[in-house]
Amino acid sequence: MKKWLLLSMAFYSANLLAFPHANPVPGGIAIIPVAPLSDKTPIVQYAGNRVTVVPLDSEWVAVIGIPLDADTGTQQLDTSTGSIPFQIQAKQYKTQRITIKDKNKVDPDDESSQRIIQEQAAQKQIKTHFTEGDAQLDFIKPVPGRDTGRFGLKRFINNQPRSPHSGMDIAAASGTSVKATAAGRVLHTDDFFFSGNTVYLDHGDGVISMYAHLSKINVAAGDTVQQGDIIGQVGSTGRATGPHLHWSVYLNGEAVDPALFLSSKK
Ligand SMILES: [Zn+2]
Known part of the structure; x- marks a missing residue:
């Protein structure tokens, strides 16, 4: 295996380690691809607030905080090129x-x-x-x-x-x-x-x-x-x-x- 490939794999796995776990429930996190990787970070909003967007592999992904009182089902992420649906699942807290x-x-x-x-x-x-x-x-x-x-x-x-x-x-x-x-x-x-x-x-x-x-x-x-x-x-x-x-x-x-x-x- 070529040295550059090993290096890029090491970087990729380090990048993954530093990522939160996705758990698309109220109070959890949804991780949704929003665009192919480019030199400009896309602007993404959820419920009127700016959303964290980070590079992952060959894509920009949105790391969305889901409100504890969010409705389950389909929600919309707003981007400059349109909206992207994502799903929120139910969770019962003690x-x-x-x-x-x-x-x-x-x-x-x-x-x-x-x-x-x-x-x-x-x-x-x-x-x-x-x-x-x-x-x-x-x-x-x-x-x-x-x-x-x-x-x-x-x-x-x-x-x-x-x-x-x-x-x-x-x-x-x-x-x-x-x-x-x-x-x-x-x-x-x-x-x-x-x-x-x-x-x-x-x-x-x-x-x-x-x-x-x-x-x-x-x-x-x-x-x-x-x-x-x-x-x-x-x-x-x-x-x-x-x-x-x-x-x-x-x-x-x-x-x-x-x-x-x-x-x-x-
Ligand atoms: Zn406390």
């Missing part, structure tokens, strides 16, 4: 019941409710941020530890129904270092009512990760980070039952299951 001691974090007073409305609007802007350029899809788990709250769980907090779980909870002691899941830029840091001390990282082309309930934040907006850089420490700020890392990943503004980005490597 229920989780948790107890929060701080009553105001469950039934917020008027002042807190005002704060929550403003923060949710700000966070929506952050999650849908789109930086033109190459997407980093090679992810590591930000802290080692047991998953204690899987993505998508239907939640009852103090017996009251609440939004489904938008990330992965990883058990870790307070003060444990939190690592950047991939290279990128710090998009925003803040102390939010529910997510506490929070860092958002921009991994390019609409790929965003978020780290919540931190006891300490080590970075500031605009900082460049490499994969594995320490961005903060595990804590229990915001609405939390105890110290853990809540880790979310957003594609086209939609929270998707972070586990889909983790291959067998640790």
Whole structure:
């Protein structure tokens, strides 16, 4: 076999390793070919938001975040040359019941409710941020530890129904270092009512990760980070039952299951 062919195969498999698993269900990821590879990345939208588009072998493929509340069946991807249909399959998520001691974090007073409305609007802007350029899809788990709250769980907090779980909870002691899941830029840091001390990282082309309930934040907006850089420490700020890392990943503004980005490597 010729040397160049071996090299290109090695590159191809490395490229595949850095790819999320496709699972076209609510809260999952659809990977859909949109055009033959060219020197210009196609512009693709889903439900009005820009979609991550990356090269794979001889094609441009869209890496679509499917909303947790998406309808199953045929959905449309919008491109400059027309729409491309793709299918969403059904998924049933389990229920989780948790107890929060701080009553105001469950039934917020008027002042807190005002704060929550403003923060949710700000966070929506952050999650849908789109930086033109190459997407980093090679992810590591930000802290080692047991998953204690899987993505998508239907939640009852103090017996009251609440939004489904938008990330992965990883058990870790307070003060444990939190690592950047991939290279990128710090998009925003803040102390939010529910997510506490929070860092958002921009991994390019609409790929965003978020780290919540931190006891300490080590970075500031605009900082460049490499994969594995320490961005903060595990804590229990915001609405939390105890110290853990809540880790979310957003594609086209939609929270998707972070586990889909983790291959067998640790
Ligand atoms: Zn969580």
